Amino acid sequence: xxxxxxxxATRVIVQGITGRAGRMHTRMMRDYGTRIVAGxxxxxxxxxxxxxPVFASCREAITQTRATASVLLVGAAQxxxxxxxxxxxxxxxxxxxxxxxxxxxxxxxxxxxxxxxVMWIGASTPGVAVAGQAKLGFVPEASLKPxxxxxxxxxxxxxYECGYRLxxxxxxxxxxxxxGGDLVKGTRxxxxxxxxxxxxxxxxLLVIGEIGGNEEQEFATALAExxxxxxxxALIAGRSSPEGVTMGHAGALVHGSHGGYAAKKxxxxxxxxxxxASLDEMTTAITAWHGSRQRQERLxx
Amino acid sequence: MYxxxxxxxxxxxxxxxxLPAGILVEDAAKMPxxxxxxxxxxxxxxxxxxxxxxxxRKTTTETETLAAAAEILRKRIRGLPVRGCRIEQQVxxxxxxxxxxMIDAAxxxxxxxxxxxxxxxxxxxxxxxxxxxxxxxxPEPSAVSACVRNLGNDLAEPLRSALAAxxxxxxxxxxxxxxxxxxxxxxxxxxxxxxxxGDAKMITDDNALGRQxxxxxxxxxxxxxxxxxxxxxxxxxxxxxxDPDGEIGLLTTGAGLSxxxxxxxxxxxxxxxxxxxVRTGGLRGDPTRLVHVLNWIAQGPxxxxxxxxxxxxxxxxxxxxxxxxxxxxxxPQLKVPVVARLIGTNLDAAREFLARHNVxxxxxxxxxxxxxxxxLAS
Numbered sequence: 001x002x003x004x005x006x007x008x009a010t011r012v013i014v015q016g017i018t019g020r021a022g023r024m025h026t027r028m029m030r031d032y033g034t035r036i037v038a039g040x041x042x043x044x045x046x047x048x049x050x051x052x053p054v055f056a057s058c059r060e061a062i063t064q065t066r067a068t069a070s071v072l073l074v075g076a077a078q079x080x081x082x083x084x085x086x087x088x089x090x091x092x093x094x095x096x097x098x099x100x101x102x103x104x105x106x107x108x109x110x111x112x113x114x115x116x117x118v119m120w121i122g123a124s125t126p127g128v129a130v131a132g133q134a135k136l137g138f139v140p141e142a143s144l145k146p147x148x149x150x151x152x153x154x155x156x157x158x159x160y161e162c163g164y165r166l167x168x169x170x171x172x173x174x175x176x177x178x179x180g181g182d183l184v185k186g187t188r189x190x191x192x193x194x195x196x197x198x199x200x201x202x203x204x205l206l207v208i209g210e211i212g213g214n215e216e217q218e219f220a221t222a223l224a225e226x227x228x229x230x231x232x233x234a235l236i237a238g239r240s241s242p243e244g245v246t247m248g249h250a251g252a253l254v255h256g257s258h259g260g261y262a263a264k265k266x267x268x269x270x271x272x273x274x275x276x277a278s279l280d281e282m283t284t285a286i287t288a289w290h291g292s293r294q295r296q297e298r299l300x301x
Numbered sequence: 302m303y304x305x306x307x308x309x310x311x312x313x314x315x316x317x318x319x320l321p322a323g324i325l326v327e328d329a330a331k332m333p334x335x336x337x338x339x340x341x342x343x344x345x346x347x348x349x350x351x352x353x354x355x356x357x358r359k360t361t362t363e364t365e366t367l368a369a370a371a372e373i374l375r376k377r378i379r380g381l382p383v384r385g386c387r388i389e390q391q392v393x394x395x396x397x398x399x400x401x402x403m404i405d406a407a408x409x410x411x412x413x414x415x416x417x418x419x420x421x422x423x424x425x426x427x428x429x430x431x432x433x434x435x436x437x438x439x440p441e442p443s444a445v446s447a448c449v450r451n452l453g454n455d456l457a458e459p460l461r462s463a464l465a466a467x468x469x470x471x472x473x474x475x476x477x478x479x480x481x482x483x484x485x486x487x488x489x490x491x492x493x494x495x496x497x498x499g500d501a502k503m504i505t506d507d508n509a510l511g512r513q514x515x516x517x518x519x520x521x522x523x524x525x526x527x528x529x530x531x532x533x534x535x536x537x538x539x540x541x542x543x544d545p546d547g548e549i550g551l552l553t554t555g556a557g558l559s560x561x562x563x564x565x566x567x568x569x570x571x572x573x574x575x576x577x578x579v580r581t582g583g584l585r586g587d588p589t590r591l592v593h594v595l596n597w598i599a600q601g602p603x604x605x606x607x608x609x610x611x612x613x614x615x616x617x618x619x620x621x622x623x624x625x626x627x628x629x630x631x632x633p634q635l636k637v638p639v640v641a642r643l644i645g646t647n648l649d650a651a652r653e654f655l656a657r658h659n660v661x662x663x664x665x666x667x668x669x670x671x672x673x674x675x676x677l678a679s
Contacts (some may be wrong), residue, residue, distance in 0.1 A: 024615075076508065092498040102509035103404060104479045107440045126614065140614035142644060155557020160612045161666075181556060183481055183506065184406045210557055218407060238560040240567050241543070241576070243528055244303045244347030246379060248539040248556025248578035250508050255303060255482075256349040256423065257424075278565055279666070 004068055004093040004119055006175065007133045008033050008288075011067040013023035015040040015058065015082050016074035017049050018270035023267035024075055025097075025138055026052060032141070035132040036067040040085075063098040071127065071136045079123060079180045083109045087116045094186065095136040096122030103250065106184035113186060120186025124249065125178035126156040139163070139176055147172020148293070149286070150196040150230075152189060153208035154181045154215070154249065159236055162208060165283045171290045174201040181210070181249025193226050204231040204289060206282075207273070209264060211238035212252040216264040220271035231289060232273040235282050238265050302505050302530045303347040307387045308519055309503035314473045315515070319497045323389035329371035336390045337361060342369040345385040345526075346378055349481070349502065352421045354378045359391065380545075392497055397487035398460065400467055400474045402445060404482070410437045411445055411469070411475075415452045417460055419487040422551050430579040445472035459494035473635055478507040478516060510534060536593055539578040542601070547574025549673060550598035550637070552591070552608040552625075554581045562610055562666075569670060571677070574601045581616040584624055591628035599635040606638050606676040608669060609660075613645025622651035626658055638676050642669035 004010075012029075016022045017039025026049060027134040030036050038053050047245050056060040058070065070091045074082045079101045083243040097113030101109075101123040113120040118226065121128055127137015131146040139156075151173045153159035159178060166172070175195075179187055189207060196202050205228075209216040216236065223232060237246055238254075239261035246253045246297025254260050265275045304312070307325045316321055320561040322336035325345070344356030351357060356378045358369040370386045375661055399419030405412040416433040418426055427433050438448035449468025453461050456467065475483045480503055487499040505516055507530065517534065524531035529541050539556065543563060549571060556578045566573045575598060584590055598604060611621060621643075629639065639660045643651055652662040662671050 070653050100508045102479060103481060103506040107409050131348050138614050157612050158554020158557030161558055184404060188407060210560060237557045240564050241560055246507055247560055247576060278568055
């Protein structure tokens with residue numbers, strides 16, 4: 001997979017721009033600085049939304065605007081078709097905040113995007129944000145501040161909480177990626193290891209996981225294999241959740257030995273990550289890391 | 302949704318999957334006619350390993366069967382309530398094998414696992430090299446069929462043909478009901494080559510419920526056995542009682558933050574009652590969902606305080622506060638104090654509204670915990 005660059009120059013389209021969510025989030029993303037160059041709506045080609053031109057297809061929107069990224073604000077049942085449209089049109093980064101995408105649709109979409117070399121983030125995510133530059137989705141501003149920490153998370157709200165606590169202490173983020181809480185998703189933690197390893201702005205990585213699935217274990221394996229040299233901090237939600245019940249996110253289900261907290265923690269620790277038992281522990285440790293980093297910076301100056 | 306064995310089997314039966322004759326018993330006083338014996342009496346619950354936890358009995362007389370069912374119905378197994386009992390005819394003279402189909406989220410395909418031996422000791426058997434075979438295939442019924450056939454190709458008859466037939470047959474419901482997992486263990490194979498699904502573990506995708514009429518019908522008809530899923534289908538939010546003796550009712554949004562909040566409360570020695578992802582974005586100016594939530598929480602016999610936690614990216618907190626107060630007015634039986642931790646837009650309006658009704662609003666979770674502790678102590 002190639003990693004598309006995201007900053008204030010990135011040309012972004014919004015599929016489903018004429019819907020209620022489409023209009024609202026387009027306005028909020030533009031207010032933050034995101035360069036929204038077009039919208040797509042099969043039924044409203046030729047119209048405009050707050051001055052953003054609307055095209056009937058992704059292909060038309062890309063031909064006219066040279067956009068490379070797309071935010072899909074369409075219903076869960078329409079996501080697969082909208083992703084196919086974006087991939088065929090040559091979009092390089094697809095972000096799908098919508099909740100509730102069926103897993104079997106997501107399987108098809110993942111095969112398609114993997115084969116095409118397109119980066120798909122989601123579904124069920126607040127999206128991607130580069131603090132101070134652009135956001136593709138709706139990470140709240142209270143949690144966004146430019147800084148040296150890479151952040152990736154399954155949960156939107158828990159990542160807001162972490163980002164907010166750190167921002168309050170003057171610690172900000174580089175690229176914030178919500179991978180989402182679904183069972184089958186476009187991009188998994190492990191697949192982002194090379195991205196954060198190569199990103200020179202990122203000096204440490206915070207991973208916010210949760211019970212269910214084996215994404216954290218997979219990430220730990222990728223960490224060990226890649227010799228990732230930056231500090232890795234991790235928080236895993238749901239250690240006291242009951243078995244056999246889905247905890248809000250479609251992917252957050254523990255059954256038998258699958259998806260439990262202990263195995264995730266052990267795998268991450270074995271790969272050299274620091275796993276925190278609480279939010280306070282996380283804030284304290286990352287604040288300490290940030291402080292020592294700043295002291296070193298002053299010494300080298 | 303983790304289907305109970307009995308429900309999974311009823312669904313499989315509609316696709317012609319061969320099963321031992323069986324019935325569901327939910328009340329020991331209302332025992333329907335038994336299938337021919339001898340029997341297996343099996344606790345119905347959403348967890349594996351119930352055989353080793355005393356949830357499965359073999360019986361030979363009717364009296365023994367009824368007594369075993371009555372005893373199992375009273376149990377909690379691995380911390381979970383037993384949601385009924387399936388009484389099933391024993392299968393004799395068969396070999397126990399194993400077959401499972403599972404979504405492989407990383408490889409974007411279906412992971413097939415097959416073993417010529419199965420049963421309750423599958424976890425130990427899996428340590429034997431070469432016994433369990435696995436392969437990945439495309440997410441299509443024909444690819445699954447071919448994959449199962451290939452995996453069992455070196456087995457002796459009748460296993461080879463029986464497992465191939467089972468693979469083709471089980472691929473149909475796996476895709477038709479959009480399963481994440483369909484595991485048959487044991488899968489009985491008789492010397493004449495006939496096969497039966499001895500057990501069935503089926504996990505379906507909650508996100509696909511909207512286009513799965515058979516699963517929706519099942520949920521509506523058997524809501525009592527799937528309280529969380531039925532509630533989500535009906536009300537659009539996730540609610541799980543995590544501790545029936547809990548003292549703190551949670552009115553929270555966001556799955557990850559709500560799970561973490563429960564972890565943190567427990568680590569602090571406090572007792573949360575429920576998990577909730579209320580989805581503030583779905584309230585749309587109507588307090589009804591909040592009223593339902595407050596009524597559910599009011600059923601907790603030890604509830605002493607409600608903790609509201611909303612980190613709003615988009616939701617207008619002034620609007621949320623107005624809805625919360627309206628909901629509290631409509632749930633008068635809930636006579637406990639409320640503490641709110643709110644972050645987001647229009648916080649001042651929310652604070653002013655709530656202060657007028659003696660609901661303290663704080664910005665940090667630690668401050669909210671302090672309030673909760675004070676309420677619990679008073």
